[in-house]
Amino acid sequence: MRAHATPRRYTQDVVNEFSAQGTPIDVLQVGNEINDGLLWPVGQISVNGLASVSQLLHSAIDGARTATGASAATKTLVHLANGWDWAALDAFFSGVFVRGALAETDVDLIGVSFYPFYDDRATLAALKTSLANAAAAWGKGLVVAETNWPASCPDGNVSEPTIPLSTSGQSTWTWDVKEVSNGLPDGLGQGICEWRRSCL
Secondary structure, eight states: OOTTOOHHHHHHHHHHHHHHTTOOOSEEEOSSSOTTBSSTTTTBHHHHOHHHHHHHHHHHHHHHHHSTTOOTTOEEEEEESOTTOHHHHHHHHHHHOOTTSOOGGGOOEEEEEEOSSSOTTOOHHHHHHHHHHHHHHHOOEEEEEEEOOOSOOTTOOOSOTTSOSSHHHHHHHHHHHHHHHHTSGGGOEEEEEEOOOOOO
16 A cells, blocks of 8 residues: 555556556456455454454545445455355355445445365365355355366375366366356356466
């Protein structure tokens, strides 16, 4: 963040600069994998709780929406890691909407990361349950904002051992995650983005 800029002013400036160069923003992600907050230490959940995060997100999103280069079509997205973990998603979103700060109407999309090599509980079935619960709870569009299947994994520790560690396995994984997204109710599955990460 620029020196002495507030989240509101910083986000306004970013939106305006993109608009001025002819690339208006379709989806504005406010924070990346912010399970423990953003802009530490002020917005660190484990230190200051969710109220500070709620205020920071509201300020940034308000900046985006009031920027001179803002478009009515721009959607806002809040992104957490471990999209398969319904308990974590529920705890965050059930607590982050705070009266006088972040409102449910401030957020258009919920984004999640979903990697099969950090935790053996990160199964396709767990993702399906978690996203279906999120759809029912908040009625927001849902995006698998980061996912990847390894072509090789030295320790072989992945959550779906029936999928081969190969390029064909990558295709299978991508298709399977897409099917989870496509199967969400009311068209709330808004797609997936592949993000290249190495297996640990």
